[in-house]
Amino acid sequence: MSEKHDADARKFLDRWYAYVERHDPALLDALVADGAKISSPAFYKPKASKDYVIAILKAVMQGFEDFTYTKEWVDGREIILEFEARIGDTRLKGIDRFTVNDTGQMTHIEVLIRPLNG
Template sequence: MSGLGEKFRAAVEAGDIGAAVDLCAEDVTFLSPVVHKPYRGKAPLGAILHAVFSVFENFRYVAEYGGDDGHVLRFTASVRDAEGRDLALEGVDIVHGTETEITELTVLVRPYSAATALRARMAALLTG
């Protein structure tokens, strides 16, 4: 599994969302840090990742942890709130899957103020 997590990291760091999504199963499950209901499928995941790339600023992975059952990528970034303030955040991408494809991607972020700003910005992008 760690090889797939490393490939996902490389694709994200290169800004190649298509390559990141291509690593996923057709019925991949995405668990959002701000929405209770899971998203399923490559198309919703691709839309979400594209939106995230336009919302996050100064995104970078700062650590990774891997094992046979998954891969965790720790990141830092900032997000602008409704008042125009840049809020620092940190989070993790938790990647689960098989040797050949990602079957589940969970994202967790903190602190609450940044997660709330992220939710508002993402909702505006994804709902048009």
């Protein structure tokens, strides 16, 4: 992969980690591209709408407790972040898989989590 793609991914990650730490809606809005999609085992097919993606991500960040990323893989503009969190007594583990564009914005996020009811 090119250094440019790696730089796009790093730009996104720096801003994404800042959002996760601060939960600042302005940071999230700047991270999500127009027409972004979100995929999840909870959806039959991906949902495509910047506003929808933002609403889901805000709700998840508010609902999770002790949320932390534990591992990171970057391949060009494709990023996988492994995370752990909990909701009440239920421990969660999962991955966020991002695709970013050439401006460092998310165009797609796929979330895989276990247990499924998490």
